[in-house]
Amino acid sequence: MKLYEKVAHAIEERIEQSFYQAGEKLPSIRALSLTHEVSISTAQEAYRLLEDQGWVESRPKSGFYVVNRQKAPQQLPDLSRPTQTPIEVSQWEEVLNLLCASTTADIVQLSRAIPDLEAPTLKPLMRIMSDLNKHGGGSILSYEDLRGADCLRLQIARLMVDSGCRLHPDDIITTAGCQEALSASLRAVTQQDDVVAVDSPSFYGSLQAIKALGLKALEIPTHPETGISIEALELAMEQWPVKAILITPTCNNPLGYTMPVEHKQRLLELTSRYDIPIIEDDIYGDLSYTSPRPPSIKSFDTEGRVLLCSSFSKSLAPGLRIGWVAPGRYVNQVMHMKYVVTASTPTLPQHGIAEFIAQGGYERHIRKMRAKYHQSRDVMIGWVEKYFPKGTKISYPQGGFLLWVELPTDIDTVELNQRTMKRGVSIAPGVLFSASGKYRNCMRLNFTDKPSEKNENAIKQVATCIQEMVSELT
């Protein structure tokens, strides 16, 4: 690390720790050079770096200020209007294209939801796992308990206190990522041809699970700030035989909203009235920008009707394939599905993660990632507002590292992605997030990486391709 980077890093840490608040004036260049015992030009370079990274802004003739990060995008997407009829999910080909797209280093990946895997705060986890491999002996090679490793389930129960949940370790079953949690939950509460209500847009992995299990999706209008419309859901439930609700109410993928607490409670009351279960995907919950994180729907559930699904794939690393589910009253059905589908969860990473949490490494890592993604969000929104066509609507994520963008004109983002790929940038086309082929003019972009010239250029490339397609239309 160069000297000016060290100085910038020190300021960054103080902003993260709220020592310097949003909008506050920062020390002058002279003061900075004195405090850190560096030259004036080094202090200048440090501020320039922080400006590039979106931490600070300079105001002419006044100095440097912490960026005010509460500024929402100029225009949010509208309430979504999906086809409100139960339908078979399609789009598998498009999802497959996304999953199998080239991942070479020369492509800027804005498409898949992969967290920061180069963070120094992950190193202790790797060391713990390395040691376990070396010294763990035969037990680390054997099947784990069907429910998962005791030590990990204990730590998950402790972590979930932040979300308002009082879970016993035996309420929890570990899984092969959140995906197994979701599909085992779906299978546990439905039969073939059943109707499942979902928020819309919705995570394509959930939609594909609905498809593969022979179920039908009923997409419900969803607000970009408050989530699934309870009113629309109630109307749909009067009209259709909904057997389960599958939603991501906290730091939603792809929209980024967190449902207000009252909405979460109203949703739970509604399902209680109709006696149906909620499958709550909480995978981004720990990456909420507020601390403590928002409560889960599960935290209000006294009837065991919520199947809370989560994973360490977004908070730590997806390649570990460690997720979990707290299935409430459906524990036996989920355990059966878990057994027949994967038999048990990999042993070593369960023990590794448990130890990492116990040592405080998880909390440290999450704190860093929250601050990082929060800051990246604002820079990313700024870029999209700057480079994309006027009238572009942008989500305002409250956690995680995903941005939803709706273009003002009717251009197809599947084709857009083909064009951007040729320029070395991948995006996730909006159509993946709908059962009925909606959102063709939308896209999801991740802002995992620290803002950099490379990423700003990637956004510029996408904007250029959009411009091309728009001018071809007219």
Added chain:
Amino acid sequence: MKLYEKVAHAIEERIEQSFYQAGEKLPSIRALSLTHEVSISTAQEAYRLLEDQGWVESRPKSGFYVVNRQKAPQQLPDLSRPTQTPIEVSQWEEVLNLLCASTTADIVQLSRAIPDLEAPTLKPLMRIMSDLNKHGGGSILSYEDLRGADCLRLQIARLMVDSGCRLHPDDIITTAGCQEALSASLRAVTQQDDVVAVDSPSFYGSLQAIKALGLKALEIPTHPETGISIEALELAMEQWPVKAILITPTCNNPLGYTMPVEHKQRLLELTSRYDIPIIEDDIYGDLSYTSPRPPSIKSFDTEGRVLLCSSFSKSLAPGLRIGWVAPGRYVNQVMHMKYVVTASTPTLPQHGIAEFIAQGGYERHIRKMRAKYHQSRDVMIGWVEKYFPKGTKISYPQGGFLLWVELPTDIDTVELNQRTMKRGVSIAPGVLFSASGKYRNCMRLNFTDKPSEKNENAIKQVATCIQEMVSELT
């Protein structure tokens, strides 16, 4: 290692390498003491240890001989006679009991099919994985390719040449153990309420997958030496709308047989005539006592109708959760199921295993394990013949580490297991291996461990409990 153990080990190695053949006379005690430069009593102790472990036998006034390992049990089980009607599988409670049974160190586990995890030949694998954790960087933490790691699929394709299969790496999808391979295959080729024909007795994990996916099992009479009866299967297929066949034709679990090559071919012809797929569970195939291993049904398949399922859970270690499937013409359906159920297979162990195979570690380990299990089999058969009631029927495994035992009297092995557990021994009750509650007087025992006094005592304890139950009956 003590001196006499070293000497015994040297002899053992030479028997493994067929330097000393079955039935051959071994050097005298005096000769042994001279060759190895040890005392007479050390040489005597070495032979005594080898005798205890079942490698050698002493013939009075003649000397020590390599045990003749071709001796089959006195009485094999009869051709099975299951209920030949499609039925819903039950027995989940019993399976759950087995899976959740205490695994403390003071219990001799003869119940679950766990391989030797303390083998020194596994150490290089652990070292490779330890290094990957330390130096692998971010890529080892990310999602792997949906099909699995290229490097591992290449190695699997190479290994499978021994089974007569010419697979391209892209024909292979890695999975969370063989269990995911089996359930994804089942789901890919069936719809709810479909009928699946199975060998009988049959692996309980397959039966439970049939149950959980809403399918019906049709159990087909099965011979303890040649496997599923082709004639009975043909009759059943004329009578019932069979949609798939799920069998373990090589080193069967629980019976241990390997279907003769002609039977494998005839089975394939039959399914070709009816145009239905075969799900071939080959998880124990590499642990066949013959070298090269027997051909798989897949090796004769020119129509892509066989879904070959396997795993490193029995050949290396189950806690890694790395299996694979070569789904033939069903590759798209299986890939979809794989995606919605686990999204991707853990990254690090895939790379670790690939490197282990590439370095020759896998072949070395398998060679050791084959010899070890082969030898344990004969000792185990000897003990069961010695201690169990007259008329007990015993399987004659051709690979793997599992023995099937049929008691002459009608005692319930679920109750037997409850009694043996109190004496610190677990067995797998036969009823788990049937959809229709057959095999109540049968049990499966593993012989993973090196023969020892502890294990001989465990068999004696089981025999004592049987005796108790028999005398209570009369």
